[in-house]
Amino acid sequence: MDFELSREQKDVRQAAREFAIGELQDIAKDCDLNETFPRELITKAGGLGFLGAFIDEEYGGAGFGFLEHAIILEEFWRIDPGLGQQLCSVSFGAEEFLLFGSEEQRRRFLPPLVEGKKMMGFAITEPDAGSDTLSASTHAVLEGDEYRINGSKVMIGNGSVGDFLLVFCLTDPDEKKRAKRHSIIAVETDRAGYEADPMHGKMGLRASDTSSVFFSDVRVPKENLVGERGNGFSQLMAFFDRSRAYVSAHGVGLSQGALDQAVKHVRNRVQFGKKLGSFQATQFKIAEMATKVEMARTMTHKACTLLDKGKGNTDITAMAKMFSGRTAVEVVDEALQLHGGYGYFNDQDIERFYRAAKVLEIYEGAKEVEKIIIGRNVIGRL
Numbered sequence: 001m002d003f004e005l006s007r008e009q010k011d012v013r014q015a016a017r018e019f020a021i022g023e024l025q026d027i028a029k030d031c032d033l034n035e036t037f038p039r040e041l042i043t044k045a046g047g048l049g050f051l052g053a054f055i056d057e058e059y060g061g062a063g064f065g066f067l068e069h070a071i072i073l074e075e076f077w078r079i080d081p082g083l084g085q086q087l088c089s090v091s092f093g094a095e096e097f098l099l100f101g102s103e104e105q106r107r108r109f110l111p112p113l114v115e116g117k118k119m120m121g122f123a124i125t126e127p128d129a130g131s132d133t134l135s136a137s138t139h140a141v142l143e144g145d146e147y148r149i150n151g152s153k154v155m156i157g158n159g160s161v162g163d164f165l166l167v168f169c170l171t172d173p174d175e176k177k178r179a180k181r182h183s184i185i186a187v188e189t190d191r192a193g194y195e196a197d198p199m200h201g202k203m204g205l206r207a208s209d210t211s212s213v214f215f216s217d218v219r220v221p222k223e224n225l226v227g228e229r230g231n232g233f234s235q236l237m238a239f240f241d242r243s244r245a246y247v248s249a250h251g252v253g254l255s256q257g258a259l260d261q262a263v264k265h266v267r268n269r270v271q272f273g274k275k276l277g278s279f280q281a282t283q284f285k286i287a288e289m290a291t292k293v294e295m296a297r298t299m300t301h302k303a304c305t306l307l308d309k310g311k312g313n314t315d316i317t318a319m320a321k322m323f324s325g326r327t328a329v330e331v332v333d334e335a336l337q338l339h340g341g342y343g344y345f346n347d348q349d350i351e352r353f354y355r356a357a358k359v360l361e362i363y364e365g366a367k368e369v370e371k372i373i374i375g376r377n378v379i380g381r382l
Helices: 007-024 028-034 039-047 066-079 081-089 094-100 103-114 232-268 280-308 314-344 349-361 367-379
Strands: 120-123 139-143 146-157 164-170 182-188 194-198 210-221
Touching: 007 039, 007 066, 007 081, 028 081, 028 349, 039 081, 066 081, 066 232, 066 280, 081 232, 081 349, 094 103, 094 232, 139 164, 146 164, 146 182, 164 232, 182 210, 182 232, 232 280, 232 314, 232 349, 280 314, 314 349, 314 367
Parallel strands: 120 164
Antiparallel strands: 120 146, 139 146, 146 210, 164 182, 194 210
16 A cells, blocks of 8 residues: 655645745735635636546546545635635536536536636525435426426525536436435526525634525526436445545645644744744644544555545445544644634634634535434445
8 A cells, every 4th residue: 555645646745835835925815805716716716727627538537536626725725714615616516427427518517617708506405404314405497398497495605606507406306215306407596596695703714605595486407417317325425435535635724734833833932932833732732633643644545545446335435524624623723722812813714724624514515414324334225
């Protein structure tokens, strides 16, 4: 087993790091305060091949694997979680086209994403259907050659700035098997009846767009159905088995960024006539933080590598997602503690990182969901 990154992967990491430092660092605080991001940032990232890096070259992508995608996202989140999230969300859900979409859909929807010319989102969550996705009630009725969609979604990335969304819809309510009632449909956001309201006041990740979305007799051609009708839940699970692997890199990046800030602070901060970093108690804290970050990174890289080898493992992916989220929360907490009272003010980056960390234990599968997945598979269904 080789834990060393290839030369190409190291080059990808270095390029992503330089981009993050050069393009994200100086604007991160203002973007967080104003709850916005510069649209040109997406274009720049697309021009350098950082968007949807796992998308095949024939559709304009870099043709990398999920490991390279995770490496890129880690470097972005290391500098700023909010902008890192926005750059990740541009192609969030593109896997559905690669796995289940038609060739026409792939050529229509994917190239503009990787070029940074368009953004997408995946509308899954509803006010009364979060972790329980099978309770989603936004429905699509086939009328002739069109689907008519009605309902609402909440906490949707790129809902108000995206050019199209994949929408998890109820298409077969009378089907006896709950897992065969839903489908996934691509919906362009400029269609009549589509409305989105940005959700302000998030605790963290304020630079990324999150919106409530409403569908009122939105009509789309039946050709916008992605995959098979009634197969939406299965397709969604296949997506989560991939997205949770690289979303684990969000936790790794945030943790590493928090550790970087803590190390810088204790090297310079003087207390009781000595550098804070010279105290054994401080060194113990840093040692534990660094160990947790490395463990989270190793698990994330394993989950992504297995996917790239065609041996994706739901358990390993769930473990990586759960552990990286917990690591982010624990490491950023210690990092802020080491900053003392200074860390409580927003002129310190650690304050922004602290606010961003908690969502990593909630979105893309709450930690409780990950534990259910792991527990059931380890014990077996009784």
